Amino acid sequence: EPEVTQTPSHQVTQMGQEVILRCVPISNHLYFYWYRQILGQKVEFLVSFYNNEISEKSEIFDDQFSVERPDGSNFTLKIRSTKLEDSAMYFCASSGSSGGARTGELFFGEGSRLTVL
């Protein structure tokens, strides 16, 4: 069964360092997302991406964050200068079309746990 894959599964970094989290969405999907989950809290939307552009972003997704689809398969989330409060599980998700609309099922990867020290 196709799946969304994420790397690394866990990254530990020092405050102020740059971090890149990588995702390989399901191959025929066109819409990509990043979410995060701070430990013990609910999952929060960060950004959605389609056709090499950000579609929507939340208030959390400030100038420290950026996303990119550098090639035909990867989708990355970059945090430019990490803060302690960026420690969380980051989930990538992708969805395809349904009946020609962008309303396909949304599948998540296994997550990348980021720990900022």
Add this chain to the structure above:
Amino acid sequence: AQKVTQAQTEISVVEKEDVTLDCVYETRDTTYYLFWYKQPPSGELVFLIRRNSFDEQNEISGRYSWNFQKSTSSFNFTITASQVVDSAVYFCALTPAGGTSYGKLTFGQGTILTVHP
């Protein structure tokens, strides 16, 4: 603004019991989608179901069933004859159906389900 409320923080049952997880939502959108995800102890988010706001038919998949009641803005999830492997956090989520907002999921706080042998 959208809101999803899962009033049950934790539920504990004994194997073979039936259990219902409640989900109540608020939205101003006329069309929307509702989702349920399972988050086992390993941390990934596992897709369970997606339901269009136009489709109020209940759905059954094996031991899982979902009751969508638009009149009460509820989308409840029942596990019949629960098993230890059902122990997880379950999230209900909501997204608008239209335009670029699809996939911008608003999650509930989650319900921790523990099934004891």
